[in-house]
Amino acid sequence: MRLRHARIELELHELSHRDGPALLLLHALGGSAADWGELPAAWPGRVLGLDFCGHGGSAHMRGGAYSPELLAGDADAALAEIGPAALAGAGIGAYVALLLAGGRPDLVSAALLLPGRGLAGGGPLPNWERSIAFALDPARHPPLPPDCDPQCSLLDADPRPPDYAAHFARAARRLLLLEDDTPRQPWWEAVGADVHSTVLSGTLVDAFTALATEP
């Protein structure tokens, strides 16, 4: 279905129709709702997958001002449509899930943060040289799929201070962080240390099962 976030047209895909609690899936940088494959079938309720602006079936943003907070606005437009939901996000989708879990604790029962592209961001402080190099010369960093707006590569460069991320963790109701063996950024460590967080290891299916299970 089509959604509108301010001036941006977004595509929200209904991936599973079962009765039960809703789950909103947020893909990684360069991805789309198609990335989730068979996973939605394992969820005991309705599953929706969003294409972030600049990705999949959603519009590219005029002017290229992509930021995690703006993508959280995309996901909030989806919540406005579907109502309360659990979130699961990979990469940039994980960071967006954190922001939205902290910004909409009344609507987000829990959020599962998964590894994927766009998880790291650009470090704890801003770096304009790096951001501008990304924006002006997209060939300088790992390419994005052809249907993705090249300006989305900025989402590999935005600053993510750990104390900023920690504010959202404190405001969130429940966070699950799935660790793999890749190195973690300071923001991830800060979120994992919050009392609302549980750090998991294991398979993706295990993680979704944990998300579906009330603590």
Added chain:
Amino acid sequence: MSRGVFVTGTDTAVGKTVAACALLHALRARGVRVAPMKPVAAGALGHDGVLANEDSLALMRAAGWERADLDDVTPVLLREAMAPHIAAYREGRRITLEPVREAFVESLGVRIHVVEWGDPDAEPLLCCHGFWDHARSFAVLGPLLAERYRVIALDARGHGDSDRADAYSWGAHIRDIVAVAAWIGRPLHLIGHSMGGGQVIDTAIALPDQVRRVVNIDGFGPPPISADEEARTAERFTGYLEQRRAVAQRPDWRPYDRLEQLIERRKAQNPRLSAEWLRYFVFHAARQADDGWRWKADPLLGQGFGPWRPDWIEHAYARLQQPLLAVTGSEQDTWGPLPEGILGPRLARVPRLTRATVAGAGHFVHMERPRETAALLRDWLEA
């Protein structure tokens, strides 16, 4: 198939209308249907109780048209005989004004509008205005510096005559300035006021080889945020999300009947500007449509959220390699200057700093005291 012929000349009274009338007669003699236009005419006399321009009447007659067709010949008729842009300005009417060079520079799919003064081969000086303002805030300072420099002022995205974007961010503004600097393509100096002052510092850090010197006019950031406000980060983000949801309900500003209403509103922020300056500035900050006058600035401009904090300003200042001239006014306004206890330590981080205060000016130093500002900048840029 219809074809057009554009008749122009280098001065008044050189025969544009005579030539156009001769063409109309000749074309009609060959059986061609003609439609003459003098789209903008300045100088109207009463003719049978109706205001009309002599040239428009001559074209009308040459085409074999009637009085009733006169509005089609000349849709914009201004009463006073003078350059049309001045006549339009006097009457508070909006036609395209071309008192200086103008261009559009493409940046990330958004067209950035620039205006220029001075010799195009002179050393370039790029000016960036403050939040909610536009390029013509440099309309008095620019010509004063144009004797020696090519002065270029840009409209930030969503301001003035630049395009609106789908969303705004500090980084996107910086990349727009970088795009204009690339379009200029030569070493240059940067001047910024308020928001633009912060932006030119970040641009100079990003372009260490192209940017020579930097002037920041009272753009030293907001005061530090309190621990209480910091603790409310997630709650403030909820407010941002609510704002984004509300945008769909109000896509643009409400219109005002008269330009004077906008001038009145702006006057509250600029108590020291002359009525004439204020009128010129607001005239270019607004656009007239069928239902009235609206601000050009995009209502979405105020909306943004991110991890940025005022204490990051010092991190940036410490990395600035170019000489910086930091200018403040002596008078306290809503928007500045910052208390010295905050400003001093911030500026102390700049490796190559010169500070200057312009007496009698508030936050809008370059608009309120353009001559003093120009003299100050000339001296410093040439030192």
